[in-house]
Amino acid sequence: MAIVEVRHLTKKFEGNATFAVDDLDLATTEDEYLVLLGPSGCGKTTLLRLIAGLEQPTSGEVLIGGEPMVGLPPRARKIAMVFQSYALYPHKTARKNIEFPLKASGMEPGDRAKKVEWAAELLGITRLLDRRPRHLSGGERQRVALARALVREPDVFLLDEPLSNLDAKLRATARDDLKQFQDRVGTTTIYVTHDQVEAMGLGDRIAVMSEGRIRQLGTPHEVYHDPADTFVATFLGSPPMNIVERDDVLVGFRPESLLPKGVVEPDDDAVSVPFSVHRVENLGSERHLVGTVSGIGADTRVIAMLPSTVSVEVPVDETAEFVIRGADLRFFDKDTGGRTARRRL
Amino acid sequence: MSAVRATRRRRYLFDRDGVLAPMMLLPSVVYIVALVAVPFFLAIAYSLSDVTVGDPSFDYVGLRNFRAVLKDPVFRRSLTNSIFITAVTMVLVLVLAKILALVLTRDFRGKWGVRFLILLPWTTPVPLAAIAWLWMLDSLFSPIDWTLRRLGLLEGNLHWLGNSKLAVASVITVQVWRIVPLAAVIIMAGLAAIPQDINDAAEVDGAGFWRKLFEITIPLTLPVTAVATLFGAVLVFTDMSVVYVLTRGGPVDATQILPTWAFFRGIQGGDLAQGAAVALFLFPLLLAMAVLILRSVRRMEVL
Amino acid sequence: MEAPSAATWRRRRRLGRVGLYTLVVGFALFAAFPFLWGAITAFKADQDLYNRDNNPFLFNIEPTMQHVRLLFEGTAFNTFVWNTLVVALLVVAITLLASLPAAYSLARLNLRWGGAMAIAIFMVYLIPPSLLFISLSRMVSFLGLQDSRWALVVLYPTITIPVSVWLLMGFFKGIPKDIEEQAMVDGYSRLGAFVRTVLPLSFPGMVAVIVFSATLSASEFIYALAFVSQTSQKTISVGVPTELVRGDVFFWQSLQAATLLVAIPIALIFNAFLKRFIAGFTMGAVKG
Numbered sequence: 001m002a003i004v005e006v007r008h009l010t011k012k013f014e015g016n017a018t019f020a021v022d023d024l025d026l027a028t029t030e031d032e033y034l035v036l037l038g039p040s041g042c043g044k045t046t047l048l049r050l051i052a053g054l055e056q057p058t059s060g061e062v063l064i065g066g067e068p069m070v071g072l073p074p075r076a077r078k079i080a081m082v083f084q085s086y087a088l089y090p091h092k093t094a095r096k097n098i099e100f101p102l103k104a105s106g107m108e109p110g111d112r113a114k115k116v117e118w119a120a121e122l123l124g125i126t127r128l129l130d131r132r133p134r135h136l137s138g139g140e141r142q143r144v145a146l147a148r149a150l151v152r153e154p155d156v157f158l159l160d161e162p163l164s165n166l167d168a169k170l171r172a173t174a175r176d177d178l179k180q181f182q183d184r185v186g187t188t189t190i191y192v193t194h195d196q197v198e199a200m201g202l203g204d205r206i207a208v209m210s211e212g213r214i215r216q217l218g219t220p221h222e223v224y225h226d227p228a229d230t231f232v233a234t235f236l237g238s239p240p241m242n243i244v245e246r247d248d249v250l251v252g253f254r255p256e257s258l259l260p261k262g263v264v265e266p267d268d269d270a271v272s273v274p275f276s277v278h279r280v281e282n283l284g285s286e287r288h289l290v291g292t293v294s295g296i297g298a299d300t301r302v303i304a305m306l307p308s309t310v311s312v313e314v315p316v317d318e319t320a321e322f323v324i325r326g327a328d329l330r331f332f333d334k335d336t337g338g339r340t341a342r343r344r345l
Numbered sequence: 346m347s348a349v350r351a352t353r354r355r356r357y358l359f360d361r362d363g364v365l366a367p368m369m370l371l372p373s374v375v376y377i378v379a380l381v382a383v384p385f386f387l388a389i390a391y392s393l394s395d396v397t398v399g400d401p402s403f404d405y406v407g408l409r410n411f412r413a414v415l416k417d418p419v420f421r422r423s424l425t426n427s428i429f430i431t432a433v434t435m436v437l438v439l440v441l442a443k444i445l446a447l448v449l450t451r452d453f454r455g456k457w458g459v460r461f462l463i464l465l466p467w468t469t470p471v472p473l474a475a476i477a478w479l480w481m482l483d484s485l486f487s488p489i490d491w492t493l494r495r496l497g498l499l500e501g502n503l504h505w506l507g508n509s510k511l512a513v514a515s516v517i518t519v520q521v522w523r524i525v526p527l528a529a530v531i532i533m534a535g536l537a538a539i540p541q542d543i544n545d546a547a548e549v550d551g552a553g554f555w556r557k558l559f560e561i562t563i564p565l566t567l568p569v570t571a572v573a574t575l576f577g578a579v580l581v582f583t584d585m586s587v588v589y590v591l592t593r594g595g596p597v598d599a600t601q602i603l604p605t606w607a608f609f610r611g612i613q614g615g616d617l618a619q620g621a622a623v624a625l626f627l628f629p630l631l632l633a634m635a636v637l638i639l640r641s642v643r644r645m646e647v648l
Numbered sequence: 649m650e651a652p653s654a655a656t657w658r659r660r661r662r663l664g665r666v667g668l669y670t671l672v673v674g675f676a677l678f679a680a681f682p683f684l685w686g687a688i689t690a691f692k693a694d695q696d697l698y699n700r701d702n703n704p705f706l707f708n709i710e711p712t713m714q715h716v717r718l719l720f721e722g723t724a725f726n727t728f729v730w731n732t733l734v735v736a737l738l739v740v741a742i743t744l745l746a747s748l749p750a751a752y753s754l755a756r757l758n759l760r761w762g763g764a765m766a767i768a769i770f771m772v773y774l775i776p777p778s779l780l781f782i783s784l785s786r787m788v789s790f791l792g793l794q795d796s797r798w799a800l801v802v803l804y805p806t807i808t809i810p811v812s813v814w815l816l817m818g819f820f821k822g823i824p825k826d827i828e829e830q831a832m833v834d835g836y837s838r839l840g841a842f843v844r845t846v847l848p849l850s851f852p853g854m855v856a857v858i859v860f861s862a863t864l865s866a867s868e869f870i871y872a873l874a875f876v877s878q879t880s881q882k883t884i885s886v887g888v889p890t891e892l893v894r895g896d897v898f899f900w901q902s903l904q905a906a907t908l909l910v911a912i913p914i915a916l917i918f919n920a921f922l923k924r925f926i927a928g929f930t931m932g933a934v935k936g
Contacts, residue, residue: 075551087542104551366757369749387783462680469911470867477682583776586869604778611782
């Protein structure tokens with residue numbers, strides 16, 4: 001229901017030489033699910049806290065719904081936030097937790113109760129309402145935290161790594177719940193994570209951050225297939241994009257693009273490369289072939305990823321002919337790491 | 346064979362909890378039994394006897410000392426003073442310490458220096474601090490009196506320690522003054538233990554200063570506040586140096602408290618039996634305080 | 649409801665700052681006033697001090713070092729300080745020797761009655777000197793320690809050991825068990841693991857114990873007053889208030905100088921170790 005925008009936003013913490021957030025520009029679209037993705041220490045949480053008003057910027061502007069927000073405390077911003085730890089008030093029951101923001105806004109007790117019931121029902125936690133947080137499981141706490149954020153009907157949701165405290169199994173279902181939740185609520189959401197699977201699965205768009213700057217802003221498809229620079233290329237994907245040095249450029253290709261000859265239909269620009277396999281890791285759904293590729297540029301250790309549907313024998317310590325389609329090659333400037341023009345190999 | 350095993354087992358004596366634990370505990374236990382438990386029971390025995398400094402032979406007299414003590418108006422004055430002074434002090438301490446703790450967790454200029462000044466009352470040996478106050482409250486040269494005279498609010502002198510109401514107020518002031526820093530520092534530790542996320546969440550949820558204070562901060566620091574109260578109350582209740590230095594219990598026993606009265610009776614007066622009986626009255630009151638406070642801590646333990 | 653503007657919020661924040669600084673100054677003045685005034689008094693000449701009409705906060709006559717000199721040269725102040733140092737050092741040593749193993753035993757070792765023991769030690773806090781000094785006076789003279797600073801050396805650990813055990817227990821509980829277990833797997837006995845891994849890690853806790861025991865030795869009053877009356881054996885807490893008075897005449901300037909000379913170094917030490925001290929204290933008290 002509101003667009004969040006930051007302009008030339010800069011944050012420098014006292015005693016730190018570097019900028020946590022460095023002259024950053026970013027704007028969401030209406031009702032968008034925007035994911036801030038980056039390694040720890042890249043400034044993504046600081047950016048979120050600046051938007052929330054929990055930190056004051058060194059310079060720059062924060063706008064929510066077109067209104068300048070700098071200088072306003074969090075409570076004047078019509079935002080709701082879910083913290084990494086969920087930050088449930090330990091001395092209050094789930095009901096009191098969810099009710100708290102409503103009480104702060106001066107709503108009548110009767111209306112408050114109705115609102116809490118509504119949010120609890122939406123998140124399926126009605127039967128948990130009279131428990132204290134310490135008697136709730138991780139997943140249940142997350143739902144209570146979401147309900148607490150929801151009842152305020154904020155203009156913007158801010159979520160700070162809400163899944164990182166859950167174990168791996170729970171995380172998949174929780175991610176599903178989060179997505180459904182957002183689809184239903186349809187409010188602009190900014191979601192911080194260091195987990196690319198979450199980012200790819202949840203985001204309408206992903207902003208990949210490092211060192212206080214946005215390296216690339218695009219749809220999951222764009223950031224994966226058309227990375228703006230080598231940082232994005234190697235941060236996303238597991239295993240990451242292979243990079244081979246050739247004269248003044250870096251040539252990149254995804255592990256799944258390096259396939260044995262005969263498995264793929266080569267296009268016009270396809271390159272055929274000798275690939276010497278050192279080791280094979282069979283992961284069940286796929287095989288990782290670790291080896292040295294030559295013929296593109298300098299001999300480089302790369303990884304090829306074969307889906308289990310490709311059953312070609314790949315003998316270890318022998319060289320086989322592999323193919324990369326021209327459309328799957330990406331070129332980066334050797335000095336800046338940024339994308340450069342496609343060229344023939 | 347079994348001899349070999351036995352020596353081997355002996356070699357591992359220091360690995361066995363059953364041996365090591367009592368051994369490590371023993372010195373402290375012996376010390377405390379010898380110099381706390383023994384004199385404690387000796388005090389009970391004295392209170393049931395007629396022992397004096399001049400006549401140390403022990404004769405059992407039953408509850409005679411307690412009856413005598415209870416009839417003594419000075420004792421009753423001491424008992425009510427002890428309770429009154431402790432209660433009023435702790436109420437003031439709690440309010441002031443909570444405010445001070447909140448202030449000290451904020452950022453402001455000159456914090457190190459301010460913290461140093463604020464801790465002075467607590468770190469200074471109490472008798473010396475009392476001396477500093479004795480001079481502040483001097484009957485002729487009190488700077489408070491001088492300031493009041495200058496402002497035209499007073500003629501002559503207030504005689505802080507000569508007037509029974511003012512003397513009690515003075516004792517309370519000094520106790521508050523020396524306990525507030527300790528309580529504040531303990532409460533600060535409790536404040537620091539509140540996760541930053543909780544504070545942030547409260548702010549995002551729209552809570553203003555007062556709502557955050559009363560709905561989040563105070564409930565979450567209640568257990569540690571209770572601990573601070575317990576420590577502070579025991580310190581005030583059992584202290585005799587402030588009263589001894591400031592008033593010696595005067596004027597006319599107006600500030601007499603249990604510890605000073607026990608001292609004047611038992612040590613200076615030489616009546617060990619009655620002194621012990623007076624001092625023993627501290628114990629049930631201390632016990633009640635501790636149980637009350639610790640029980641409320643347990644009830645509030647929510648984290 | 650019209651949302652308050654940024655300017656309103658700024659004004660509110662500025663008001664908050666004003667309030668904060670007012671409180672800071674208020675508290676600092678209340679805390680330090682007796683000392684500030686004591687500092688002025690210590691250097692005042694008699695004719696200046698004992699004149700009711702003189703501004704007590706100013707030097708109406710040249711300040712003088714005369715009374716500070718008197719404190720060192722004409723009184724037993726040096727003896728009091730020396731006695732205090734001796735008592736403090738020995739009390740600290742006894743306290744550490746007794747409380748470190750006891751705290752470890754209660755915090756870590758599997759001891760029957762361990763929980764009850766810990767509570768019993770806490771209860772000792774409820775049997776304060778003001779309750780014991782009368783019967784102790786007989787015990788002290790029975791032991792031949794009356795009128796001697798040795799009585800204080802023997803008695804102060806009864807106050808410091810329980811508190812220290814309590815405090816160190818909290819510290820030991822905060823040290824991960826893995827570290828000792830690693831040492832035991834590496835070939836040390838349980839005792840060896842305690843000495844080599846736990847003790848070095850509990851250094852902050854020991855600092856708290858040392859600071860607490862030393863300051864208690866300097867400030868305890870009841871035992872010092874009841875059991876020591878000979879000037880040469882007194883510590884500062886009783887020596888200063890009882891000896892710097894001749895009849896009814898207080899040596900006010902020297903008294904204030906003595907107070908400051910004792911208070912400031914102790915406060916400096918406390919400030920340096922405050923964080924560790926408080927961490928130790930509350931951990932012990934809350935987790936107990």
